[in-house]
Amino acid sequence: MNQLYLIAGSIVAGFVGGFLGLGGGIILVPFLTLIIGVPMHQAVALSLAAIMANSISSSNEYLKKDFVDFRLVAPLAIFSSIGAVFGSSINQYIPADYLKIIFALFLLYTIYSLLKKKENTQTESKPAGKPNMKLICIIALLAGIVSALIGVGGGIVIIPAIYLIMNYSINIARGSSAFTIGIIATAGSIVYLFQGVLEVENVGPVILGMMLGAWLGGKTGVKAKSIVVRLVFSIVLFYLAARMFYEGIN
Amino acid sequence: MDNISRKSNLVQFQRFLIYIIIAIFSVCIIVGFINQQAAETVGYISVILLCLAAPIRMIWVGEYFRTTKQKKYQMLSYVVIAIIILAALFRLLLQNV
Numbered sequence: 001m002n003q004l005y006l007i008a009g010s011i012v013a014g015f016v017g018g019f020l021g022l023g024g025g026i027i028l029v030p031f032l033t034l035i036i037g038v039p040m041h042q043a044v045a046l047s048l049a050a051i052m053a054n055s056i057s058s059s060n061e062y063l064k065k066d067f068v069d070f071r072l073v074a075p076l077a078i079f080s081s082i083g084a085v086f087g088s089s090i091n092q093y094i095p096a097d098y099l100k101i102i103f104a105l106f107l108l109y110t111i112y113s114l115l116k117k118k119e120n121t122q123t124e125s126k127p128a129g130k131p132n133m134k135l136i137c138i139i140a141l142l143a144g145i146v147s148a149l150i151g152v153g154g155g156i157v158i159i160p161a162i163y164l165i166m167n168y169s170i171n172i173a174r175g176s177s178a179f180t181i182g183i184i185a186t187a188g189s190i191v192y193l194f195q196g197v198l199e200v201e202n203v204g205p206v207i208l209g210m211m212l213g214a215w216l217g218g219k220t221g222v223k224a225k226s227i228v229v230r231l232v233f234s235i236v237l238f239y240l241a242a243r244m245f246y247e248g249i250n
Numbered sequence: 251m252d253n254i255s256r257k258s259n260l261v262q263f264q265r266f267l268i269y270i271i272i273a274i275f276s277v278c279i280i281v282g283f284i285n286q287q288a289a290e291t292v293g294y295i296s297v298i299l300l301c302l303a304a305p306i307r308m309i310w311v312g313e314y315f316r317t318t319k320q321k322k323y324q325m326l327s328y329v330v331i332a333i334i335i336l337a338a339l340f341r342l343l344l345q346n347v
Contacts, residue, residue, distance in 0.1 A: 053268075189297070204296065
């Protein structure tokens with residue numbers, strides 16, 4: 001596979017993800033499968049490897065502002081890594097077409113959450129007390145399985161749950177999620193690595209491309225957060241979802 | 251020591267990790283252009299090094315809970331590391347069977 005294509009594709013995916021404030025995986029997987037032609041299972045594994053590296057840089061920004069609650073991270077990481085090990089283990093037994101359909105549905109959900117997203121200026125955490133462990137178990141397990149199965153970060157499951165159900169502030173939710181995602185991706189990537197699904201020679205181009213793209217997208221995205229931009233990108237995501245779905249059912 | 255200054259050590263460590271990741275994967279890409287087979291070996295080692303970042307970060311989280319005297323959460327952090335190590339060992343074992 002041409003490494004230059006991989007680098008270029010990953011930069012674009014990272015840029016779009018960083019621009020919209022989404023995790024890289026949700027853009028990277030369709031880019032790799034539909035545009036560069038990477039098989040679905042390998043794209044999922046590559047995406048998880050890229051998320052491992054991306055989580056370190058993204059969580060650092062939240063750590064600086066004390067937006068990572070480690071009392072949330074520890075239990076979240078336990079159950080999400082169990083979920084990730086399970087998800088990556090069963091991934092091999094699910095045909096690529098089904099994975100594409102699942103991914104397309106997930107993309108549609110992302111479009112929905114992108115369009116209804118409101119600008120949040122709340123910066124202080126709510127007094128949350130002790131985290132609700134039972135709820136954390138369920139959310140984390142689900143996030144881990146979804147993340148490892150289709151190669152997304154899992155933030156789209158964790159953030160709304162922490163923010164809306166557990167009543168933490170949005171910044172704590174984002175920060176704790178950014179830190180936990182790296183742990184989930186590691187648990188999933190280890191399984192893919194030893195299964196031989198992860199093409200190690202392609203990890204470098206994808207990681208560096210994603211990091212560069214996300215950095216550029218993050219810088220640009222700060223200046224353009226209007227509904228029009230979100231609408232335009234939602235159309236792009238919808239196109240990707242439609243193509244993934246079409247390829248899945250054919 | 252307050253929360254922010256405790257966490258600033260981790261911020262510095264993670265920044266160092268980012269530089270390491272950029273360096274090792276840049277080497278991977280350069281090697282990939284020269285020799286595909288060597289790129290696989292270098293890539294394998296790089297990915298394993300990258301996988302080590304998560305347990306190291308969790309060790310740091312465990313230490314954070316030790317200094318703030320939250321034993322329960324300290325144990326939970328170590329359980330995460332155990333799960334990652336067990337998953338790796340289990341997969342390696344399956345690979346060799």
